[in-house]
Amino acid sequence: MSGAANTPAADMSNARTFALIGYALFIAAFMNGITAIVGVVLAYIKRDEVRGTIWESHFNNLIGVFWTAFVAGILLLAAFAAGVFGIVAASEHNSFNGAVALLPLAGIAGVLFVIWYLYRCIKGLMRAIDGQSFA
Numbered sequence: 001m002s003g004a005a006n007t008p009a010a011d012m013s014n015a016r017t018f019a020l021i022g023y024a025l026f027i028a029a030f031m032n033g034i035t036a037i038v039g040v041v042l043a044y045i046k047r048d049e050v051r052g053t054i055w056e057s058h059f060n061n062l063i064g065v066f067w068t069a070f071v072a073g074i075l076l077l078a079a080f081a082a083g084v085f086g087i088v089a090a091s092e093h094n095s096f097n098g099a100v101a102l103l104p105l106a107g108i109a110g111v112l113f114v115i116w117y118l119y120r121c122i123k124g125l126m127r128a129i130d131g132q133s134f135a
Contacts, residue, residue, distance in 0.1 A: 015055035016128060018046045022062045023125040027118075040066040054133035058124055061134045065120050072113050079106035 025039030043062040050056045079102045086099025
């Protein structure tokens, strides 16, 4: 067997392909949410293979974006639920409940989060297409 398929150039092309797939899966997560899980698993699997190369920054970015999105999603969901609960409680008691203020704050935070998420994914995708590190 020849070693042509395992040359450093082929390995880097392979890493680039997986980085591009990872970013595509993260962007597609807006439609179904599940693809980001596949993308982060892919990033964890490939990260060790690309240590010390420009592609390591891409896989680290994908992993960081996933966990930030996971935590932010839980916090935004909790704030939204508290806001809805505040509206229900306020309507039952005919009084203002401070938790109602969480609803617009969660909405603003959600929009800011989506902008950040898309920025990180699109920037990474563009830099991976150009063969550059994420940072």
